[in-house]
Amino acid sequence: MKKKLENFWFYHKTHCVLWALALLILGDFAWQKLCRPAPDYRAALLFGGYAAEDTCARIEKALGEVWAGPEGPARVEVAVYPYDGDTAAAADPSAFMAGGVQLAVDLQNGLSACYFTASPGLLQEAGLELQGRVGEGSPLWPLEELRGAAVFSSGQNASLARRVLGL
Numbered sequence: 001m002k003k004k005l006e007n008f009w010f011y012h013k014t015h016c017v018l019w020a021l022a023l024l025i026l027g028d029f030a031w032q033k034l035c036r037p038a039p040d041y042r043a044a045l046l047f048g049g050y051a052a053e054d055t056c057a058r059i060e061k062a063l064g065e066v067w068a069g070p071e072g073p074a075r076v077e078v079a080v081y082p083y084d085g086d087t088a089a090a091a092d093p094s095a096f097m098a099g100g101v102q103l104a105v106d107l108q109n110g111l112s113a114c115y116f117t118a119s120p121g122l123l124q125e126a127g128l129e130l131q132g133r134v135g136e137g138s139p140l141w142p143l144e145e146l147r148g149a150a151v152f153s154s155g156q157n158a159s160l161a162r163r164v165l166g167l
Contacts, residue, residue: 039077041067041160044106046117047149051080055145063114066139066163079112113157114164120150128152131161138166 009016043063045051051059056078064073082099106112107126115123120130131151140146153161 037075040069040074042077042079042112044103044112044115045078045080045145046103046115046119046122047080047145049082051078051145056080059140059143059146062140062143063164067160079106081106110154113153113160115152116146116149117152118149120152123150123152128154129158131158132165132167134165138164140164 041063043059045056045059059078060076061073063076063078067074067076079102081103082095107128114131115128116134117123124130129152131153134140134146134149134151151161151164
């Protein structure tokens with residue numbers, strides 16, 4: 001037995017290093033998932049394409065200030081769905097279909113407080129209420145990407161959508 005233990009590292013060092021590396025990667029993944037703060041609110045953008053990270057960051061910051069509470073700005077996460085219901089204009093069919101599935105999950109589970117879109121017919125069919133459009137009276141008017149966008153929400157999130165519209 002002593003002889004086996006003396007030679008263990010010689011025969012099994014590759015296995016030990018790979019297991020240690022796998023455990024390190026899994027530990028890091030779990031740490032990131034457990035320590036990441038959950039957003040207070042979530043908003044969805046449906047414009048048939050992708051949005052740049054800096055655009056999403058500006059929208060998140062603006063919505064955080066609009067939905068601020070007594071403890072300060074809210075943490076907002078913006079989900080971008082490359083789906084607008086227009087299959088003929090889809091540049092990437094795979095991304096279009098994936099966006100449709102993600103949107104369906106979002107709508108079914110009520111993940112987002114507000115939905116911003118340029119094609120309101122899609123969300124009206126989903127049973128959401130049109131709260132209005134981002135106009136000059138809205139706190140989001142300075143964001144060119146959202147100007148004129150239709151704002152939808154469920155009945156329980158109507159007050160949040162009205163705050164976005166400046167009502």
